[in-house]
Amino acid sequence: MKINYTYQFLSLTALLLLCFxxxxxxxxxxxxxxxxxxxxxxSTENKTWEVIIMEFRLPKAxxxxxxxxxxxxxxxxxxxxxxxxxxxxxxxxxxxxxxxxVALVILGSGLFGGLFATALITKWSxxxxxxxxxxxxxxxxxxxxxxxxxxxxxxxxxxxxGSITAxxxxxxxxxxxxxxxQQYIFWGFGSLSNLSWSEILIFFLIYALGLVxxxxxxxxxxxxxxxxxxxxxxxxNLKQSRLIIILATSLIAGTxxxxxxxxxxxxxxxxxxxxxxxxxxxxxxxLPAVFLFGAIVMLIxxxxxxxxxxxxxxxxxxxxxxxxxPVVIWLLVKQRKMMF
Amino acid sequence: xxxxxxxxxxKVEELSIGYKSKKGDTLIASDINFELQKGQLIGxxxxxxxxxxxxxxxxxxxxxxxxxxxxxxxKDLKSTSILELAKQLSxxxxxxxxxxxLSVFELVSLGRHPYTNWIGRLTExxxxxxxxxxxxxxxxALKDKKCYELSDGQLQKVMIARALAQxxxxxxxxxxxxxxxxxHKAYILKLLQKLTKETGKTILFSSHxxxxxxxxxxxxxxxxxxxxxxxxPCQLISEGIFNALFPKDLIVFDEKTGSFRVTK
Numbered sequence: 001m002k003i004n005y006t007y008q009f010l011s012l013t014a015l016l017l018l019c020f021x022x023x024x025x026x027x028x029x030x031x032x033x034x035x036x037x038x039x040x041x042x043s044t045e046n047k048t049w050e051v052i053i054m055e056f057r058l059p060k061a062x063x064x065x066x067x068x069x070x071x072x073x074x075x076x077x078x079x080x081x082x083x084x085x086x087x088x089x090x091x092x093x094x095x096x097x098x099x100x101x102v103a104l105v106i107l108g109s110g111l112f113g114g115l116f117a118t119a120l121i122t123k124w125s126x127x128x129x130x131x132x133x134x135x136x137x138x139x140x141x142x143x144x145x146x147x148x149x150x151x152x153x154x155x156x157x158x159x160x161x162g163s164i165t166a167x168x169x170x171x172x173x174x175x176x177x178x179x180x181x182q183q184y185i186f187w188g189f190g191s192l193s194n195l196s197w198s199e200i201l202i203f204f205l206i207y208a209l210g211l212v213x214x215x216x217x218x219x220x221x222x223x224x225x226x227x228x229x230x231x232x233x234x235x236x237n238l239k240q241s242r243l244i245i246i247l248a249t250s251l252i253a254g255t256x257x258x259x260x261x262x263x264x265x266x267x268x269x270x271x272x273x274x275x276x277x278x279x280x281x282x283x284x285x286x287l288p289a290v291f292l293f294g295a296i297v298m299l300i301x302x303x304x305x306x307x308x309x310x311x312x313x314x315x316x317x318x319x320x321x322x323x324x325x326p327v328v329i330w331l332l333v334k335q336r337k338m339m340f
Numbered sequence: 341x342x343x344x345x346x347x348x349x350x351k352v353e354e355l356s357i358g359y360k361s362k363k364g365d366t367l368i369a370s371d372i373n374f375e376l377q378k379g380q381l382i383g384x385x386x387x388x389x390x391x392x393x394x395x396x397x398x399x400x401x402x403x404x405x406x407x408x409x410x411x412x413x414x415k416d417l418k419s420t421s422i423l424e425l426a427k428q429l430s431x432x433x434x435x436x437x438x439x440x441x442l443s444v445f446e447l448v449s450l451g452r453h454p455y456t457n458w459i460g461r462l463t464e465x466x467x468x469x470x471x472x473x474x475x476x477x478x479x480x481a482l483k484d485k486k487c488y489e490l491s492d493g494q495l496q497k498v499m500i501a502r503a504l505a506q507x508x509x510x511x512x513x514x515x516x517x518x519x520x521x522x523x524h525k526a527y528i529l530k531l532l533q534k535l536t537k538e539t540g541k542t543i544l545f546s547s548h549x550x551x552x553x554x555x556x557x558x559x560x561x562x563x564x565x566x567x568x569x570x571x572x573p574c575q576l577i578s579e580g581i582f583n584a585l586f587p588k589d590l591i592v593f594d595e596k597t598g599s600f601r602v603t604k
Contacts, residue, residue, distance in 0.1 A: 275441075
């Protein structure tokens with residue numbers, strides 16, 4: 001009667017663990033699996049390896065898991081909320097909102113005078129600015145989407161918000177020093193590394209709050225699949241559900257963008273990939289599935305970005321786009337139609 | 341009198357419907373009074389643009405009324421919360437589904453929404469009600485199909501099953517027979533009649549199939565330019581109400597057959 005997805009969930013969890021260990025063992029120095037386990041759970045004779053794992057690779061792998069799962073979940077929330085298979089934190093200009101916030105902090109500090117200049121550019125000010133930026137853009141997109149019923153129009157409006165923020169960033173860049181510009185551009189490349197344990201803790205707390213909120217919107221999301229009037233006739237408080245979904249998305253997408261930069265395509269592609277395996281629209285199943293899938297794909301992308309065996313680390317944003325864009329094209333060609 | 345009101349499911353008093361706007365209200369119809377009884381099939385007919393949809397949208401609280409009072413199960417609709425309303429009134433609209441990727445079972449199970457817990461988990465009892473709804477509408481075989489795979493007629497049956505799963509006293513359908521062929525028009529309306537008999541629910545629908553409605557409905561609400569009349573179909577015929585439905589230059593109502601024919 002009801003299809004059981006236990007088997008799929010178990011295999012995905014196993015795959016996630018495998019990718020996690022794989023990700024820890026790969027890098028400029030390859031560390032054997034057994035030693036990875038030893039440094040995680042006991043102690044290894046090779047102290048250098050232990051430091052590499054505990055101080056660099058473990059925080060990075062955990063960040064990758066949070067970024068991937070978080071972007072996947074927000075992509076799913078946005079696609080259902082906007083009734084649009086092309087929606088995602090990136091497409092609807094939420095990431096550009098975060099970018100604008102960060103640009104104002106990094107680049108604008110030059111404009112707004114020296115008083116703030118040094119005090120402002122801490123990780124925390126960037127986090128707050130990115131979260132605020134994404135929240136405001138999302139609110140604006142939602143306000144417009146309440147007036148405009150056409151989903152294509154909403155998408156274009158999202159793109160326009162992106163253009164506006166890009167323009168403001170350009171103006172800010174014009175008045176900025178080379179050093180500030182470089183800082184901003186490097187933030188734009190996206191990065192999963194360089195997070196300290198205390199930063200990861202804060203990241204995790206906000207991200208977890210967003211996830212809890214999205215769990216509470218599962219029922220509302222399922223109702224929204226029918227359309228607004230039907231959802232209302234089922235006793236759903238539309239305004240409240242929308243607000244929770246938006247809050248969850250801006251918390252998750254905002255923090256991710258703040259700590260790791262605007263990471264493209266994961267939010268858009270992961271829900272569609274998930275639907276290939278989980279042939280359901282029930283968010284009770286989709287949400288955890290998207291979570292696992294996002295984490296796995298992000299870990300793989302990160303492993304690729306490190307170029308195992310070399311000293312190079314490619315910008316993670318480039319890798320996710322290289323992986324994500326072909327996936328979207330492949331899905332379109334295969335199904336000729338995108339569903340949500 | 342007291343006995344009569346206890347069977348009343350929906351009572352409308354001095355209702356005026358239309359659209360509110362800043363520039364002033366647009367009145368569509370006024371002085372609407374009727375009372376719908378439990379377990380009946382009620383057809384709402386009227387010409388295009390006369391305000392059938394507006395009336396239905398007002399009754400289901402999608403659109404605010406301009407004035408007047410509405411009572412659902414003797415309770416003022418204004419003081420009914422949307423969750424209470426969801427347990428007493430279910431709807432089938434003409435608007436398309438947001439996602440056609442829903443499977444039939446998933447869609448019908450969404451009808452249990454007002455009764456499920458915070459995450460929407462279905463209990464055994466919920467599943468039993470869903471399966472009963474599927475059986476009543478005779479679509480158990482379609483259970484695992486996706487909505488985009490269904491024909492218009494099948495989709496309409498699924499939407500009716502969803503409304504049944506919501507387990508409400510009153511089901512309101514806005515033009516359930518549009519886009520359907522002649523056979524399926526009759527099929528859907530006959531199904532609605534069967535449902536009122538078997539489940540004791542009240543079903544109100546709007547339709548352009550006046551001849552079918554005359555044959556199947558217990559009560560009809562006829563909207564004309566001047567008035568809104570609610571009565572048994574045969575009464576309405578003998579009062580000549582149907583003649584006032586349309587301009588008389590093209591079609592006239594034939595009282596003997598209970599249908600319209602083109603004037604020669």
